[in-house]
Amino acid sequence: MEELIKKLRLESIEGDIFSRRGTSTVVTFEANKLKSIESSESSGIGLRVLVGNKIGYASQYGIYEPDWLLEKAKATANIETNMQLPSDICIKEDYDDALDSVSIEDLTKLGKDIIDKILSSYPDVICNVEIGKDKGESLIVNTKGIDCSRSRASLTVAVHVNRIKGTDMLDVYEETVVKRFDNLDTDILISKIFYALESSKNIVKPSKSKLPVVFTPKAVYVLLLPLMSALSGKILLMGASPLQDKVGKKFFDEKFTLIDDPTNPEGLSMTSFDDEGTLTKVLPLVDSGIVGEFYFDLHTASLLGREPNGHGFRGGLGQPSPGLTNLIINPGDTGIRDIISSFDEVLVVDQMMGVGQGNILSGEFSVNIHLGFLYRKGEVLGRVKDSMLAGNAYNALGNIAGLSSEREWIGGSLYSPYICIPELTVVSKE
Amino acid sequence: MEEIKEVFLRLSKEKGIRYGELRLEESEVTSISFRGKELEELSVSKSKGGNIRILGRHGWGFVSFNEVNPKSIKDYFEQAYSASNLILGEDLDIEHSGPVVDRVIIPMKKDFREVPLEEKKRLLGEYNNIMLTFSPKIQSTQVRYNDRFTRKYFINTEGVDVVQERGDIAGVLVAIAKEGDLVEQYHYSTGGIGGFQVIEGLYNEALHTAEMAVKLLSAPVVKGGEYTVVLDPRLAGVFIHEAFGHLSEADHVYENEKLKELMVIGKRFGPDFLNVVDDPTYPDLRGSYRYDDEGVLARKTYLIKDGILAGRLHSRETARKMGEQITGNARAINYRFQPIVRMSNTYIEPGSYSFEELISDIKYGIYAVGAYGGQTSMEMFTFSAQEGYIIENGKIGDMVRDVVLTGNVFVTLQNVEGIGNDLKFSQGGGCGKGGQSPLPVSTGSPHIRIRNVVVGGR
Numbered sequence: 001m002e003e004l005i006k007k008l009r010l011e012s013i014e015g016d017i018f019s020r021r022g023t024s025t026v027v028t029f030e031a032n033k034l035k036s037i038e039s040s041e042s043s044g045i046g047l048r049v050l051v052g053n054k055i056g057y058a059s060q061y062g063i064y065e066p067d068w069l070l071e072k073a074k075a076t077a078n079i080e081t082n083m084q085l086p087s088d089i090c091i092k093e094d095y096d097d098a099l100d101s102v103s104i105e106d107l108t109k110l111g112k113d114i115i116d117k118i119l120s121s122y123p124d125v126i127c128n129v130e131i132g133k134d135k136g137e138s139l140i141v142n143t144k145g146i147d148c149s150r151s152r153a154s155l156t157v158a159v160h161v162n163r164i165k166g167t168d169m170l171d172v173y174e175e176t177v178v179k180r181f182d183n184l185d186t187d188i189l190i191s192k193i194f195y196a197l198e199s200s201k202n203i204v205k206p207s208k209s210k211l212p213v214v215f216t217p218k219a220v221y222v223l224l225l226p227l228m229s230a231l232s233g234k235i236l237l238m239g240a241s242p243l244q245d246k247v248g249k250k251f252f253d254e255k256f257t258l259i260d261d262p263t264n265p266e267g268l269s270m271t272s273f274d275d276e277g278t279l280t281k282v283l284p285l286v287d288s289g290i291v292g293e294f295y296f297d298l299h300t301a302s303l304l305g306r307e308p309n310g311h312g313f314r315g316g317l318g319q320p321s322p323g324l325t326n327l328i329i330n331p332g333d334t335g336i337r338d339i340i341s342s343f344d345e346v347l348v349v350d351q352m353m354g355v356g357q358g359n360i361l362s363g364e365f366s367v368n369i370h371l372g373f374l375y376r377k378g379e380v381l382g383r384v385k386d387s388m389l390a391g392n393a394y395n396a397l398g399n400i401a402g403l404s405s406e407r408e409w410i411g412g413s414l415y416s417p418y419i420c421i422p423e424l425t426v427v428s429k430e
Numbered sequence: 431m432e433e434i435k436e437v438f439l440r441l442s443k444e445k446g447i448r449y450g451e452l453r454l455e456e457s458e459v460t461s462i463s464f465r466g467k468e469l470e471e472l473s474v475s476k477s478k479g480g481n482i483r484i485l486g487r488h489g490w491g492f493v494s495f496n497e498v499n500p501k502s503i504k505d506y507f508e509q510a511y512s513a514s515n516l517i518l519g520e521d522l523d524i525e526h527s528g529p530v531v532d533r534v535i536i537p538m539k540k541d542f543r544e545v546p547l548e549e550k551k552r553l554l555g556e557y558n559n560i561m562l563t564f565s566p567k568i569q570s571t572q573v574r575y576n577d578r579f580t581r582k583y584f585i586n587t588e589g590v591d592v593v594q595e596r597g598d599i600a601g602v603l604v605a606i607a608k609e610g611d612l613v614e615q616y617h618y619s620t621g622g623i624g625g626f627q628v629i630e631g632l633y634n635e636a637l638h639t640a641e642m643a644v645k646l647l648s649a650p651v652v653k654g655g656e657y658t659v660v661l662d663p664r665l666a667g668v669f670i671h672e673a674f675g676h677l678s679e680a681d682h683v684y685e686n687e688k689l690k691e692l693m694v695i696g697k698r699f700g701p702d703f704l705n706v707v708d709d710p711t712y713p714d715l716r717g718s719y720r721y722d723d724e725g726v727l728a729r730k731t732y733l734i735k736d737g738i739l740a741g742r743l744h745s746r747e748t749a750r751k752m753g754e755q756i757t758g759n760a761r762a763i764n765y766r767f768q769p770i771v772r773m774s775n776t777y778i779e780p781g782s783y784s785f786e787e788l789i790s791d792i793k794y795g796i797y798a799v800g801a802y803g804g805q806t807s808m809e810m811f812t813f814s815a816q817e818g819y820i821i822e823n824g825k826i827g828d829m830v831r832d833v834v835l836t837g838n839v840f841v842t843l844q845n846v847e848g849i850g851n852d853l854k855f856s857q858g859g860g861c862g863k864g865g866q867s868p869l870p871v872s873t874g875s876p877h878i879r880i881r882n883v884v885v886g887g888r
Binding site for chain 2: 033037040041042044057062075104126164169303361364385429
């Protein structure tokens with residue numbers, strides 16, 4: 001890498017180098033049995049150059065040919081920019097080595113224990129379990145003295161339970177991601193699965209097509225996707241963000257506060273610098289209903305004439321683009337049981353199909369209720385299926401009936417309460 | 431390469447393994463995109479990697495890597511071998527296909543590796559300009575393009591030694607229209623394996639994309655309910671992929687006794703005139719290939735014949751377990767993944783009706799056009815259209831937007847009422863399963879008509 005930096009300096013070209021290296025181990029149980037043990041090693045490098053005021057980019061996985069990278073990066077330099085590379089920051093973020101000692105045998109035992117527990121209560125179900133341990137290192141170096149690295153490790157437990165009765169199929173998916181083995185609580189995950197299996201014994205229909213709907217933390221993404229997109233610097237640059245002229249104005253329910261917090265130690269994406277070497281910032285995206293900040297990478301910020309805010313992230317070895325870290329939604333002050341009990345009839349949605357398959361920018365959503373439960377006066381009646389739930393995410397978050405005091409981490413990147421919307425439309429098969 | 435193969439085969443023999451595979455892959459990708467008037471990306475990348483998969487007595491050991499040399503192969507072999515031996519339980523066996531040595535090169539009419547970057551950029555810029563300048567209501571655009579040349583080597587312990595080369599292109603045009611606070615978008619996606627010409631000459635498509643984005647601004651949101659629907663070939667292709675294709679993948683079925691009972695060969699799933707096929711040997715489609723990623727020769731499989739479940743898609747393992755014929759449908763998106771059962775080119779065979787005949791006796795229904803995508807849970811599935819039109823008394827009427835449809839595999843296929851005579855394939859599709867996305871697949875269908883389909887809406 002130093003060699004490449006030297007070559008760049010020799011030709012008086014500014015640029016940055018981003019590299020990734022990772023290892024992972026995955027044990028997979030299929031239909032209650034251990035089926036495969038998988039491990040992987042990967043490494044790659046991406047070179048961005050600024051030739052004059054033009055960006056060029058080349059990357060390589062599994063090969064490292066400095067001359068090829070430089071030649072191709074120069075040859076692709078076509079994108080005009082005013083961005084300035086950051087300078088003189090040196091940060092090393094070490095990972096927690098607590099997961100290093102976890103062996104393949106530990107992972108297979110963990111999976112077997114989960115399956116045994118589920119089968120001892122529900123012998124008629126089929127469990128598919130995937131447990132993966134990941135370790136990765138990213139490095140960002142540039143010609144202006146940025147030299148930062150970050151290492152991360154995580155453990156993911158994903159459980160899928162399938163139950164078939166006649167032609168009725170039930171699939172429950174639960175996942176938990178932790179940074180430390182001793183933070184893993186599979187009992188919570190199992191109790192959620194039991195609750196879904198128990199509550200799905202009857203198939204029911206709502207008594208009317210417009211009713212209050214509670215989104216579990218897992219389901220909240222359907223409401224957040226339009227907003228996450230609308231606050232991206234790229235969408236702002238296109239003039240396609242419905243929120244572009246709403247900054248500083250109250251557009252959402254005042255109970256709704258959404259923050260992107262790269263400093264949250266529980267979040268998987270905790271980091272003090274982004275993938276361009278810019279220092280990250282906590283961003284109030286929505287503050288008590290008021291539209292806060294957009295998020296940018298360096299190039300997008302420069303095109304918009306904005307200050308960068310440390311949110312340039314890369315997927316794999318792709319070029320940086322505006323990205324989010326740990327999304328945190330403020331809780332409410334009522335317990336979820338009390339919120340559910342406060343309605344004569346309420347639908348609780350946990351899993352959906354078709355999320356994101358439509359015009360995300362407009363906020364419209366129309367999704368199949370893959371796993372949802374109907375409650376009457378706090379008592380669960382059964383599962384709602386063969387039904388579509390439709391609404392508009394902006395309207396929904398503009399009028400919130402309640403947020404729960406409980407919160408859950410979803411995939412290590414979203415910390416959310418249950419969110420109750422007073423009225424949405426459900427269409428069921430007659 | 432020869433030395434690496436030799437090390438792999440020698441170690442396999444020494445250890446006396448039952449079955450093992452070595453896959454190596456080299457690829458080179460060029461990506462270009464525009465966002466609004468800005469060129470957003472122009473980049474190239476190159477990749478090299480591989481994997482070793484070894485069948486132990488009770489399960490698989492798999493290792494993927496980027497470091498490809500004779501010494502590293504030895505280490506990775508040991509790793510995969512010891513992982514395969516850690517699995518205990520029921521015996522696992524696979525279907526064998528016999529030795530074959532082959533080299534498959536899919537020819538490119540106009541090799542995209544020889545097209546200068548400047549020319550690629552210019553062509554895409556032209557599409558972008560057509561959309562940008564279509565109307566003042568066009569707020570912005572996106573054009574995304576990537577070409578990928580891949581060379582895959584496959585070696586196994588039963589004498590398969592195959593090299594396959596192909597060049598795959600995927601492209602998307604997106605137009606975004608805005609009026610007041612209302613933002614609508616429309617896209618056109620395409621691709622192909624035959625060379626750069628598949629992305630040339632899309633001027634009308636660019637124009638249509640911009641025109642539709644603007645039209646959507648004045649279309650109302652569809653009213654939710656149950657409708658008789660007519661699907662255009664693009665959406666009908668996604669429909670059959672989601673509604674039945676995934677359920678035909680034997681890895682969902684082979685270990686699930688109850689699902690096996692529901693999916694027994696010979697069971698009726700649709701009307702007599704419904705025929706559904708998966709065919710990787712169909713020429714020149716993105717889902718086409720000669721050997722799958724287990725080195726098995728690809729073949730055409732009828733999933734539904736005359737309305738009756740006729741076959742399903744298999745890997746070596748699922749075919750063996752179910753005692754059915756191997757089909758060559760084990761695919762991996764790249765060397766980092768194990769092959770799993772996937773579709774290739776999945777389509778509904780054409781029937782006899784013209785489009786006019788299909789809609790002529792519909793009193794009130796929806797004509798759903800184009801595809802955003804779809805998803806399935808096996809029993810239930812969704813698929814979303816890019817635009818819809820009200821059908822009233824056999825005539826196509828006003829446009830509606832946000833048309834998302836849902837169905838149930840045990841009901842919806844039986845409700846197919848008519849199949850058109852105008853089979854068309856879509857080339858823009860990428861399929862996701864088990865964390866592997868996007869896998870190049872094609873879907874195809876004529877226009878089809880289905881009754882009692884639930885459409886979501888406010």
